[in-house]
Amino acid sequence: MKKFEEKTIQSNRLYEGKVINLKIDDVSLPNGGMSKRELIEHPGAVAIIAITPDNKIILVEQYRKALERSLIEIPAGKLEPGEAPETTAMRELEEETGYTAEKLTKIQTFATSPGFADEVVHLFAAEGLSKATNGAVLDADEFVELMEVTLAEAEQMVKDERIYDAKTAFAILWIKHQLSIEN
Structure with a gap:
């Protein structure tokens, strides 16, 4: 396990573009709580x-x-x-x-x-x-x-x-x- 890992429960892709994609992940936190993460995917x-x-x-x-x-x-x-x-x-x-x-x-x-x-x-x-x-x-x-x-x-x-x-x-x-x- 990675220290302070946030496990993805659900991922929802909102946008797919030429340069980036945007998604929102529902994650479980190390303390058992839940949160959302707005994430950009980029090819590098x-x-x-x-x-x-x-x-x-x-x-x-x-x-x-x-x-x-x-x-x-x-x-x-x-x-x-x-x-x-x-x-x-x-x-x-x-x-x-x-x-x-x-x-x-x-x-x-x-x-x-x-x-x-x-x-x-x-x-x-x-x-x-x-x-x-x-x-x-x-x-x-x-x-x-x-x-x-x-x-x-x-x-x-x-x-x-x-x-x-x-x-x-x-x-x-x-x-x-x-x-x-x-x-």
């Missing part, structure tokens, strides 16, 4: 730490409707059904940035909002970057601006809350830590 995503040969961090700026603002983020994208995270990461890196990588190294997998969603993000570091021959190839509903910034500039963007999402803030901390180990 990847995020890529990409640093150019001249030590610039590749970021993208895009509008995020849920927050009603533009954010600066590391390249990322949703897993497609049956697709391995490494495959998604290579595809998203090229589509969003116009770069390809010789190698990906898995850094971490983490939950984004475990209080209500099952989404996990697989974070990779891209190595051996080079420009793709056809450049960035965005989805029809995707509008991004490519940025290449120094670590100091990225850290300032975190302080200014231009970098506002957890995966990108985590990536900047990871980069800073890696650079301190190498120096």
Whole structure:
């Protein structure tokens, strides 16, 4: 048994969408009580730490409707059904940035909002970057601006809350830590 496990008594799916599903579960609590849990099912995503040969961090700026603002983020994208995270990461890196990588190294997998969603993000570091021959190839509903910034500039963007999402803030901390180990 898992510590503090909540056993599902009944599950009611309310919505099935392109990106998420929404369900409400009736659960029994560890103390014998009952409760409801509103849950989002998500297929998962990847995020890529990409640093150019001249030590610039590749970021993208895009509008995020849920927050009603533009954010600066590391390249990322949703897993497609049956697709391995490494495959998604290579595809998203090229589509969003116009770069390809010789190698990906898995850094971490983490939950984004475990209080209500099952989404996990697989974070990779891209190595051996080079420009793709056809450049960035965005989805029809995707509008991004490519940025290449120094670590100091990225850290300032975190302080200014231009970098506002957890995966990108985590990536900047990871980069800073890696650079301190190498120096």
